Amino acid sequence: MRDQDDQLHIYELYGVSTPRVIKATMELRNRIGHGTKITSEQIEKAQDFIDTSGLDYSETALGYIKQLEGVIEEMRLSDYDRESDYNMVSMPIVQIKGQAGMFGNDLASALSYRILVFLEKFRRLDDAVLDIVGVYCQAIKLSYNLKLYNIDTKGGKEIVSELDGVLERYRQKFADNIQG
Structure with a gap:
């Protein structure tokens, strides 16, 4: 034993x-x-x-980002049901969060966690929120392109700080719309 x-x-x-x-x-x-x-x-x-093995998860993560960007583009071009389409936006982010954490990419997992908490608190998909999700997509792509996987690096801290700043500005502007 x-x-x-x-x-x-x-x-x-x-x-x-x-x-x-x-x-x-x-x-x-x-x-x-x-x-x-x-x-x-x-x-x-x-x-x-x-x-x-050091498997490279970046192709899978970037595939989820491409899927998410397609959903955002489609939502911008048409009327969408803000509540039912919430899952279409959040599911790729959930996949990235879980799988990035499993494959040792703390930065992508942390960014995904932050955006998921944000989406859950506001529970709305207006154009500003879609812009913020777009910023998240750019942050994930940047982290994989620069091979930034650790949240404690200088680049990792800068990316997290930028996303946190975007989220905080939205929170201050729409504080009365927070769900919980």
Whole structure:
């Protein structure tokens, strides 16, 4: 039991996720065969690859940004239902927040968190809010293009500061519209 506790401490200390066994879906089991067993060594090898490979998440994140920019452009060109279209705007941001955090991009995760809190508090999608979401898109693209992944770097702090400034100016202007 002690070795297992030490291993968990090492995982927590170095920010490495704990390997876990997940039962495959029936479709996947049919594809690989019912009798196939995945050994703990294979699981450890896969986990080690995930933790050390340095996978580049930027293409996926920038794909979400492109999707979000398309939604914003479409909303600007047509009448839109501010409440039902809220999810169309927030879902790509939620995906970026979660996946950026999982892949070690604290800056993109922090920017996404800030914009999600903002959207949730105001719960409205007027042109000014769409402009702010556009600023968020530019900030995410800039962070990936400059390969800024840490919020504690000079560039990371500047990007966060700029987004915070934009959000604060909107809050001051429309403080009476805050939901909570």
